[in-house]
Amino acid sequence: MNPTLTVIGAGAKGVAVAAKAAVLRDMGVDAPDVVVVERAEVGANWDAMGGWTDGQHRLGTNPEKDVGFPYRSALVRRRNAELDERMTRYSWQSYLIATGGFAEWIDRGRPAPPHHRWARYLRWVAEQIDMTVVSGDVQRISVDGERWALHTHDTVLHSDGVMITGPGQAERSILPGHPRVLSIAQFWHRAAEHERIAAERVAVIGGGETAASMLNELFRHRVSTITVISPSVTLFTRGESFFENTLFSDPTGWTGLTPAERRDAMARTDRGVFSARVQDALLADDRIRHLRGRVAHAVPRDGRIRLTLNSDRGGERLETVHGFDLVIDGSGADALWFLPLLGQDARDLIELGLGGPLAGDALCESIGYDLAVSNVSPKLFLPGLSGLTQGPGFPNLSCLGLLSDRVLGAELGAAPQRSVRSSDEHQPVR
Ligand SMILES: Cc1cc2nc3c(=O)[nH]c(=O)nc-3n(C[C@H](O)[C@H](O)[C@H](O)COP(=O)(O)OP(=O)(O)OC[C@H]3O[C@@H](n4cnc5c(N)ncnc54)[C@H](O)[C@@H]3O)c2cc1C
Structure with missing residues (x-):
């Protein structure tokens, strides 16, 4: 049986990982069964319903930074070019071609799309790959033997690995209910x-x-x-030159920087x-x-x-x-939003892996090559916290194709864990 990877949130990251897993399976390559739990609908945070936008504002990054970008897979021995070629079928351009908008987009000078259009793109990819979406709001994460258990109000999903996505709670308010x-x-x-x-x-x-x-x-x-x-x-002002942008699309060399250099680079370009x-x-x-x-x-x-x-x-x-x-x-945007969902058993397991109390800095410093918390099994993928150790593009839309490589390259389930890679030189090869 294939191991299961459950993603909390059918946003950009969930769709990117599910798409690459689907493509791998089409190629006859083993990949985990990706199940995405979503409380609203695919791409919800890019529409008014998610609470983060009215859908009319425009994407900050180029839409070509889509679910396969930068199309430089390193996941399948001798077939990475084929993997990338197959992934282009789910690119932003393929979406525009499929929906009749390609020529107009080019003629208008390749504008950044409004958020609601980006949501529609994500939904199109999800439909093309027949993504498994379970409708539900994950309210608690606990441990059940060697698997995670994700609790929604009416079901419990068991999984060999969990990836948590999303920016936090848009509903948070310092004075709830006050009209001002x-x-x-x-x-x-x-x-x-x-x-x-x-x-x-x-x-x-x-x-x-x-x-x-x-x-x-x-x-x-x-x-x-x-x-x-x-x-x-x-x-x-964010640094946006080629040299700064390239840190986001290509994390090669990121791990060679000192933590102070990485923090400095992130402060100039991200936070x-x-x-x-x-x-x-x-x-x-x-x-x-x-x-x-x-x-x-x-x-x-x-x-x-x-x-x-x-x-x-x-x-x-x-x-x-x-x-x-x-x-x-606007303080609801919080990469640690999921901490209150962790049951005591899950907290204990993570603290064991961290070798100390569960705190934001310790979690960020513990994220390994596969974007999961080091020394924790079953795997807990936290791409939103992986900027410091793995590269500033992983928490956002800058390198979703690399993100899916890293996550799908990890060993899930009861099989012996691969050693955690700490350097870019060690690419996973199947
Ligand atoms: C207004 C705004 C504009 C942005 N623009 C850009 C940009 O232009 N470029 C860029 O790189 N980054 C941008 N970002 C950052 C952006 O959040 C990330 O790049 C990107 O959305 C992360 O993708 P994701 O899959 O982690 O989350 P999302 O795409 O936000 O998806 C998260 C999903 O999780 C679901 N969810 C949340 N909690 C639960 C739960 N408990 N149970 C089940 N489902 C749940 C939500 O409904 C949502 O569908 C922007 C952020 C905001 C707020």
Whole structure:
């Protein structure tokens, strides 16, 4: 029997891994049975229903960075070119050709598609490969002998390996239920309903891609000032030259950098930075400003929301209070969103592998070549946390074809574990 790999979330990563597994099987090569558990529908987070967008905003990366990109498989001895050729059948261009949109896309100058179109692309791939999707919201992850057990409200799925995807909980809010505080999902729900937001002073908590999309939308509403609150020194522009982009599509050499060099590269290109396009389009607008700090708490007072911010200035902890008419809490984007789902047995197993308490830094540092937590069996793949050890492109859309190679190259089930690879030189070969 084939081992089972269960993916939590039918987003870009789940579809990429399922597509490559399907292609491998078509080639007569062993691959795990990929089952995807999804609480909404395939590609939901790229549509208004997922709460992360209204679907109208555009993809930040090029759509050619699709489920097979960069088409440089290293998974099947002497047949990798064939594997890549077969994967191109599920490329962005193949989707456009199949749906009659290719010529128009070229003639328009190959624009980045709106998010809802990207969702449709993911759904098209899922349909083409007949992806197995189980409908359900995974609410708990536990261990059952040598397998994982994923609990939804009405079923338990057993699996030899689990991959967790997705950006977190768009519904999270620092003051749930208060009309002057919106979660990411509430904000996008309003935008999707074409509800006009009118407020004097607006705060957006959080930086990076999530905040960038929200700024892009807020810009059109009747607001006097928008304050972006993040712990970084300022709102940095993302480095987007060939040399910086290549770190995302090609992690060769990443493991040869020191942890400090990797953190530096990620800070310039990834964490909490705005793309040059966003900087040009939005941040020149004098309504937008930045406030450095971490929001400790929020209280409603005198018709406003008062946010208490903590920040470090010259080693001294500073506490400041600021009032806003509307707060948009963008802090729901959290790569560690799944921690509360782990049952005590799952936590114990992971802590055993980590050799210490379950903490974000320890998990990030423990991710091996196969994007799973080292020394933990059954395998737990956490591509969202693999940036530091394996390359900054793995958590996002930058190298989904490499991600699927790494995950499908891992040994699942009771078979003896391959040693964890720590260097790019050791490519898995079947
Ligand atoms: C607004 C926005 C724009 C972005 N733009 C870009 C971009 O242009 N380029 C880029 O590289 N990255 C971008 N990102 C980052 C993006 O999140 C990742 O690149 C990419 O979506 C990750 O794919 P994924 O498969 O991990 O998650 P997703 O594509 O987000 O899919 C996750 C899926 O998991 C499901 N799910 C969540 N929790 C559960 C659960 N408990 N049980 C079952 N199902 C669940 C969701 O419904 C969803 O369908 C953007 C992020 C945001 C928020």
